[in-house]
Amino acid sequence: MKLQKASKPIITYPKREHIKPILLSATVAMALTACVPHTAGKIPTDNTENPYSTSNTPHEGNQEVNLPDNIAGGMPVFIPEENNQTWGNNPQK
């Protein structure tokens, strides 16, 4: 095989930096805000210290996202992250 000439791919998904702050659809935002206690400030990220802890409240590793005022009243909403486990160093790659 020889070196290939590549054309520039058409990318239809965004870079991560371009989607913060995120805009959630109204339906998703409503569903999320319904699960989160209405505290004025930041919800503790450590679940064990969270007096409002429920099964839907955040725990360590979650991400805080500020919604635009017109969607969620400026209240922080926490969205659990997928377990982005580290792959380690793959020696055979």
Add this chain to the structure above:
Amino acid sequence: MGQQPSEMTLYLSLTHNCQLRCNYCYAGEKYHKPMSKETIIKSIDFTLKLPMQKLEFGFFGGEPLMEWELFKFATYDIEHKTKEKNIELIKTFTTNGVLLNKEKVIWLKQHGFYVVISIDGNEAMHNTHRLYANGEGTFKAVQNGIKELQKVYNDGEYAVISVATPENINHLPNSLKYLHQELGINNIHIALNYFANWGDETQTYTKLYHQVANYTIEQYRQGKKLNLDIIDDKIKTEIESSCKSCSFGELKLAIAPSGNIYPCERIIGNDTGALSMGNVHTGFDHSKRAELIAQRGNSNEECKTCPLKERCTNSCGCTNYTLTNSINTTHGTVCFFQKLFIEVADKVASTLYEEENEMFMRKFYGVVSTH
């Protein structure tokens, strides 16, 4: 070392021996020559003199589990010494899986090893290459080893690695399905034997990897977890605008049973001394190391204007060296497959992003939707 790295990687090759005779193996001739305890201690002491806050430590080979007592000895030694120096320690190793049993699995779990097992896929794909010295296939033994591991290990604590070659790649889509659905493995590396003669069957390879992409998309749609490195890594190169860089010789050391120090575990082979950066008994050859680091990168004219250059592994020193005898010259086989991997990864990401797939959005963006 000239700089203050925060993270180093150390691989010990405990032996040149292995029960298997995989005909794509690049680890060299198989014979009984274990690393001595003195060499293990010196390798660890030598490495821990370097400045670091974190050390990824692993075994490579030869089959490390054939030297189980040395494996444990080295682990205890490095655990003790990194604790004394307050260095964070990550432990990992790659095994052919044949010797995994209950006793070993429990010990590995207790010591926090991330385990990577080599299984090429279903029986047909695996037994194409991964044979015992007597020519018998190892599939059943490896499958049993994985099942032992799964009794103790949780999902995120192990992975498998499959090697695709021109001779077995037709089995790739079915093998992926087998590993994921029948063996219940969610973390799958698909490596490529770049060193084989891949000929010009480019349409066949393209079709097969698109089948892999389609399978991946379907798993996300069904909400089934699948971490497939060839897809995930390339999506991240676009989303995060970064590609894993080769740490060849700079942040990585690989030490042969003789004590010879290499810039990458894949270079050790028959331990001929080519590309060796010194020996733990005599010290670093600083000029050789500096020379290797200076050569890293990519020198192909064709790559300089390539729109995919930032997403490509064309600067992998060991692959380049093995294929072209030059650390910074990339072979056409690498080019073709890197282009293909990017193409299928973009297909997966574009499709799932368009569909607002919740699992995809959480995994790559940390959010559930951007629409």
